[in-house]
Amino acid sequence: MPTICYGDVSVTLNESETVLEALIRAGINTPHSCRVGACHSCLVRAVSGSPPPASQKGLKASLVQKGYFLACTAQLEADLVVGPAAADDVSVSGRILTVESLSKTVFLVRVQLNGSFEFKAGQFINLVRSDGLVRSYSVASLPNGQGQIELHVREIPGGRMSGWLCRGEALGASIEVRGPAGDCFYLGYADENLLLVGAGTGLAPLLGISRDAIRAGHQGRLVVYHGGLDERGLYLTDELRRLDDTHDFLTYEPCVLRGDAKPGLHVGPIDQIVLDQHSELADWRIYLCGDPDLVLGLRKKLYLAGANLSRIHADAFLSAPS
Ligand SMILES: Cc1cc2nc3c(=O)[nH]c(=O)nc-3n(C[C@H](O)[C@H](O)[C@H](O)COP(=O)(O)OP(=O)(O)OC[C@H]3O[C@@H](n4cnc5c(N)ncnc54)[C@H](O)[C@@H]3O)c2cc1C
Ligand code: FES
Structure with missing residues (x-):
């Protein structure tokens, strides 16, 4: 051997x-x-x-x-x-700049980077804590020239990294940032139709892609489906509705599994809602992010419904085995 x-x-x-x-x-x-x-x-x-x-x-x-x-x-x-x-090849040092609540369980974590770091909104990075604990998070923000990145972190009960970040203990702490990686980012084909689907903090990369498409003056359609168990599981709804109102090409479709149907809110399994609303998928570029069961299951269903596998980009938020 x-x-x-x-x-x-x-x-x-x-x-x-x-x-x-x-x-x-x-x-x-x-x-x-x-x-x-x-x-x-x-x-x-x-x-x-x-x-x-x-x-x-x-x-x-x-x-x-x-x-x-x-x-x-x-x-x-x-x-x-x-x-x-080697640190020089793969990482840059930084510190946790701010932690703000986006919902009861999701927090906006802003990281200040100490050096240059090339990334595209929607890619994921790895945060490496001083004790060596490492976890991946997707970048929701565009490169802003000030060396800051924005992450959406869901607090997992008993979660070592997410608890440390979301409870505020991490504020001001030094952190190593590695990456970026992943192929969930805007490719710059302005006329393509883009279908973005995610649940929970799967919204982070989808928001990053949407922001990049807006920056680039996207011309094709861009539809964002964001799912939660119920309305409390959705966040940044005002910002997404504002983007929908101010950009003709962009549509925001919030979905909940449980709750009362009302205008502007889908109730039911998000994968079924997406499949019901999109029958002609061959030319769409598709981004699937977040919960691994949703991402891997929907990838297969969309392929069987006619989507082109080479146009499906997926980041499943797989966690460390217990
Ligand atoms: C490519 C990629 C991108 C990611 N992007 C994001 C992101 O943008 N935002 C984000 O919040 N997370 C993201 N994650 C998940 C993240 O990396 C961590 O797995 C998560 O924050 C939990 O880490 P922890 O150290 O807090 O929990 P751990 O200490 O690793 O786990 C504590 C316990 O919780 C369980 N657990 C872990 N995760 C979950 C979960 N999601 N649901 C239920 N139980 C769980 C574990 O099995 C364990 O029993 C991403 C993962 C990948 C692979
Ligand atoms: S890619 Fe090796 S541990 Fe995640």
């Missing part, structure tokens, strides 16, 4: 073991979260040897060139010398 060398530690992989599992087994503190290739928090670098191409899927070309790969999806066929990600 192949062997990994990490500093002066050498570990031989077990059958079907990933590089991340082997590093953890060897007691090497390797940041990680989802363990399935979605969050990019387990980025490491091949110092010598070639990482499997499948473990470099979704990484920027500049990182691939430098030998970076995702430890959680890497199963090796040959020995590899592995090292940690």
Whole structure:
């Protein structure tokens, strides 16, 4: 079986073991979260040897060139010398600037970055706390020239990162920001029709994409479906209604699973509402963000309903296994 060398530690992989599992087994503190290739928090670098191409899927070309790969999806066929990600390659330092309530459970977290950081609204970044805890959050704001980014964070009961951020303990704290990653961002094709669907904080990337489309003077249609369990699960409704009122191409469609039907509010499963309202999907570009069950389920349903898979961009907010 192949062997990994990490500093002066050498570990031989077990059958079907990933590089991340082997590093953890060897007691090497390797940041990680989802363990399935979605969050990019387990980025490491091949110092010598070639990482499997499948473990470099979704990484920027500049990182691939430098030998970076995702430890959680890497199963090796040959020995590899592995090292940690170099801060200069993948991250910028910052601090938690403000934390504001958007609803009872969702908070707007503004991060001040200390250096240049190229990103597109809608992509996700990884916040790395000083104790090494790392979690992904999608960027709702446009690059603003002041080095600030806005995140929507839902407070999860018992959640280590979200609790720390949302309860205000993090205010003023230093944080490392890694990334960006993900392909949920506005591509700049002004005439395309865009269908944006998300539940909960899945709104963050959709708002980022909408803001970028407005900035670019988008000409095609842009329809945002945002879902919550009930009306308390929706947030930024006034801002989204204002965008709908002031931009002819943009439509905001709030959806709740439970509640009384009223004008301007859909009641029912968001996936069914979307499918009922859109039958001609082949030419639409589609963005699906947030709850993994909704994102992965709706991706399949939309494909079966005629959407083009290469035009569906999805970020499932997968959490770390308990
Ligand atoms: C690509 C990507 C983008 C993301 N973007 C966002 C975003 O914009 N906003 C946002 O709020 N989150 C986002 N997430 C989720 C985020 O990274 C964290 O998983 C989340 O904040 C929970 O982390 P935690 O440390 O607070 O909880 P943990 O300490 O990891 O978990 C505590 C407990 O809560 C459970 N748990 C974790 N998440 C959930 C959940 N969603 N629902 C129910 N139980 C849960 C865990 O299983 C565990 O038992 C994203 C994830 C990915 C992969
Ligand atoms: S991508 Fe490896 S832990 Fe999430």
